[in-house]
Amino acid sequence: MRTPLIWALALLLAGAGPVLGADPEVKTDEQKTFYALGLALGQNLASFTLTAAELELVKAGLSDAVLNRERKADLQIYGPKLQQLQRERATAAATTEKKAGQAFLDKAAAEKGATKTKSGLVITTLKAGTGPSPGASDSVKVHYHGTLADGTVFDSSVQRGEPTTFPLNGVIPCFSEGIRLMKVGGKSRLTCPADLAYGDRGAPPRIKPGATLVFEIELLEIVK
Numbered sequence: 001m002r003t004p005l006i007w008a009l010a011l012l013l014a015g016a017g018p019v020l021g022a023d024p025e026v027k028t029d030e031q032k033t034f035y036a037l038g039l040a041l042g043q044n045l046a047s048f049t050l051t052a053a054e055l056e057l058v059k060a061g062l063s064d065a066v067l068n069r070e071r072k073a074d075l076q077i078y079g080p081k082l083q084q085l086q087r088e089r090a091t092a093a094a095t096t097e098k099k100a101g102q103a104f105l106d107k108a109a110a111e112k113g114a115t116k117t118k119s120g121l122v123i124t125t126l127k128a129g130t131g132p133s134p135g136a137s138d139s140v141k142v143h144y145h146g147t148l149a150d151g152t153v154f155d156s157s158v159q160r161g162e163p164t165t166f167p168l169n170g171v172i173p174c175f176s177e178g179i180r181l182m183k184v185g186g187k188s189r190l191t192c193p194a195d196l197a198y199g200d201r202g203a204p205p206r207i208k209p210g211a212t213l214v215f216e217i218e219l220l221e222i223v224k
Helices: 002-015 029-044 052-066 081-109 174-180
Strands: 114-116 122-127 139-146 153-156 166-167 187-192 213-223
Touching: 081 114, 081 122, 081 187, 174 187, 174 213
Parallel strands: none
Antiparallel strands: 114 122, 122 187, 139 153, 139 166, 139 213, 187 213
């Protein structure tokens, strides 16, 4: 016997059914829980960059599987194609994102006080530090504020109100290189090309494949 959860999930994702209709309400705790399930599934699909028409096909396949209806495609044949599709979509999205990001990087490099390193990192000193600079294997305590090129915040210890500590050999290259160019007590802006951040894979759903990232970092301490 199918549980109410399975029935509700099928109706929710199929976009059909007399109870939920085309535009279901999301008001009660139970409705919000089902909606959150859809959000979780959607985040896992972010790297496919689905169109509206493609999403309808995904909904149809999910509905047929959950409701045990006739399959319109053989999963053993077409399932292995999913990884290839994901790679192709991620690569295409990264190419587009990098092209837009390059213009953003060029603009950042042209700003007063900015320095572009050989790796492509653009660093701008916002406040000069007076302490020592960390080494490649040091751990540091920092406050940081990370945004996308359009200004959207994707991660921020500043907003959380608590600095974070990490080893420089365990973070993205942009962090590792940029922070080693700073001194304790200083604050800098790092504009990071995708190759020094999360590359062609990105970190869905917040960070797209090929995304250029911006961090404002305050180096508080070298942790011994």
